[in-house]
Amino acid sequence: MKGTKSILLVGVGGQGTILASKILTNVAIKQGYDVKMTEIHGMAQRGGSVVTQVRMGEKVHSPLIEPGQADYIVAFEQLEALRWIHFLNDAGTVIVNTQRINPMTVIIGSAEYPSDALEQVKAAAPKTISLDALEIAKKLGNIRVVNVVLLGAMAKQMDIAKEDWLSALEATVPARFLELNRQAFQAGYDA
Amino acid sequence: MTKVLLTGNEAIARGAYENGVAVATAYPGTPSTEILENIANHKEIHAQWSPNEKVALEVAIGASISGARALCAMKHVGVNVAADPLFTFTYTGVNGGLVLVSADDPGMHSSQNEQDNRNYARFAKMGLLEPTNSQEAKDMVGYALNISEQFDMPVMLRTTTRVSHSKTLVELAEPKARTLKPYTKDARKYVAVPANAKGRTVFVVEERLQKMAEFSETTELNRIEWADKKIGIVTSGIVYEYVKEALPNASILKLGYTNPLPLKKIASFAAEVEQLWIVEELDPFMEDQIRAVGIPIYGGKAELGRIGEYTPSLLRKAILGIDSTAKAPAATPIRPPVLCPGCPHRGAYYALKKNKKLVTGDIGCYTLGAMPPLQSLDTTICMGASIPVALGMEKARPDQAENLVAVIGDSTFLHSGITGLINTVYNKGTSTIMILDNRITAMTGHQHHAATGKTLQGEDTSQVDFEALCRAVGVKRVRVVDPGDLAALDQAIKEETAVREPSVIIARRPCALIVKHTEPRLQVNHDACVGCRMCMGIGCPAISFTDKKSTIDPSLCVGCGLCQQVCKFGAIVPEEVQ
Known part of the structure; x- marks a missing residue:
């Protein structure tokens, strides 16, 4: 891996972005990289937009990723992908879950959900990989593994050996959920 | 290690x-x-x-x-x-x-x-x-x-x-x-x-x-990192990392110990560099003190601003004149935080809004009751302010006495609500105080407090009895209501605000995130739904409205039944019935 890599994980509070970022940072540490991660707790936990920023490289100073700097955006929801798309750099990759969660502003009719959110993301980022992670998770029998499905899809795009991802997964999730999470990771990897 | x-x-x-x-x-x-x-x-x-x-x-x-x-x-x-x-x-x-x-x-x-x-x-x-x-x-x-x-x-x-x-x-x-x-x-x-x-x-x-x-x-906590001497930066805290990111060639005086400031060290650093910048978020804490001793400053608050967080690109732009943020964000509807599905505060705010009360609020998850569509809060100042602010309003505008309700969470009441309640009783206030008792400090991530029966380190302990406490300070009318029962809540609000004496309604139901939900999830019978949007008024993230009908997202619904109570057409039914 050359230089510092910046990865944004974006979604809706409660979708499990934090676990995904934990596995990601564990992988990075195993590779011997300096790692920084930042996220905002508090109000955002309650169904609001959430963003986790991960940076890894030989030496990382700022934990912040700024517009035009992200190498990867992993979006747990379509609208959130669109909200953060200007953070992607010109060669960046987007992994987007096609799931749609209406924000309260849309629910009460004060705003409209952009029906072409996914198309806008694809237009802005030629390297966009979209998958229905919710449907994949449902087929695996637990909608809570959406996060690990998406992580699998991202792992495929990154320059890190698959075994390293699997051992980070093993080190992060409780043993009784490990098999399910392995399947979720694989399903995302193959999607 | x-x-x-x-x-x-x-x-x-x-x-x-x-x-x-x-x-x-x-x-x-x-x-x-x-x-x-x-x-x-x-x-x-x-x-x-x-x-x-x-x-x-x-x-x-x-x-x-x-x-x-x-x-x-x-x-x-x-x-x-x-x-x-x-x-x-x-x-x-x-x-x-x-x-x-x-x-x-x-x-x-x-x-x-x-x-x-x-x-x-x-x-x-x-x-x-x-x-x-x-x-x-x-x-x-x-x-x-x-x-x-x-x-x-x-x-x-x-x-x-x-x-x-x-x-x-x-x-x-x-x-x-x-x-x-x-x-x-x-x-x-x-x-x-x-x-x-x-x-x-x-x-x-x-x-x-x-x-x-x-x-x-x-002290070694205040150290100089010499590099190019054209730009010299005095900085502290997280901003140091932004400086390293944005200006890798600048000389830096990194301060870890900042009261009092090492003004002599700063003066000698300043003497060696061409442009001295003071880079700190928020107040000109260092800058004012450095200016006061006559050290010439090239750039600081005037160039960088004193509001909000700094970023490396902000520093690049202000100090080097390089504007690196070219891309504009796409237009997207905002996604504000909301009360969770099944949140007990939803019923409380719905009932207060229905009764058109003037509501003084406090700090916690329930501050989200200020957001649309509930929009029930008139004020939020600081921890514990709800009860005294209501009294002040009542004293200034006695005609509003029957219209005022102060809402405060259980943890906030213990924090600094009790003295306000004593004050209301002592000074002959008549407003209604509603303790939104969800049995936990919810907003910060579910911490125990003196009324939950557990200590931070997991030991069993005594529990504050809110009813007894309110009576002990002189409130004669204390009643407990389930905020999941809208009719009972409505009645309590009407009765307690009507009486000309202080009263406390304890709206008690545990936070939806700390209980196991056993009630069946709900769904909308689209044949019975007339599209009146009444259920949309409770602001539940599980309910959406498309093609003139409401729909409940089964992955979000916890079966609290609040929407069922506001539906006048019996269109909301448990999942297995349909």
């Missing part, structure tokens, strides 16, 4: 463990909460939630005077609450070292203001440390305790959200022995009456400030 990835808060907890802290106290508050949650895992340390920050600091002061090392953590506005003991404790001084962690929140990610608590350290004449990353956060707990004992004063460790909640690599160390210093009675030091305090002002506090200034000039 091994390197691990820790948040600033986890690192501070580790620092307390490694550096012999024996007593640690806090009231939860973002972004500080996880400090005590992590200290609590070390059973060698007594870690506790206190009902508020003043009490927390006073417990830590007691531990310090008796000879133990103590840590007290709070969010920035918590220091306002704890300011009273703090400003006198800087006179009496410590026995065991005491570190006060103030977690500031530039950008107001989860706070009601953006106050810069470095000013407190200067105001109270105490030491001040500003960590840049988690390694420093851990190490500076040790520095703070040593400095506290060396200079006989409490020391502030001031973090910001990006330090508190960012994970960076930390090298762990073996814990030092937890030793207790001897305690000897010393009334002239610890009894802060005028005669004693006057003596300490002259001989201790002022003399100490001189010694602290000398320390600030020589």
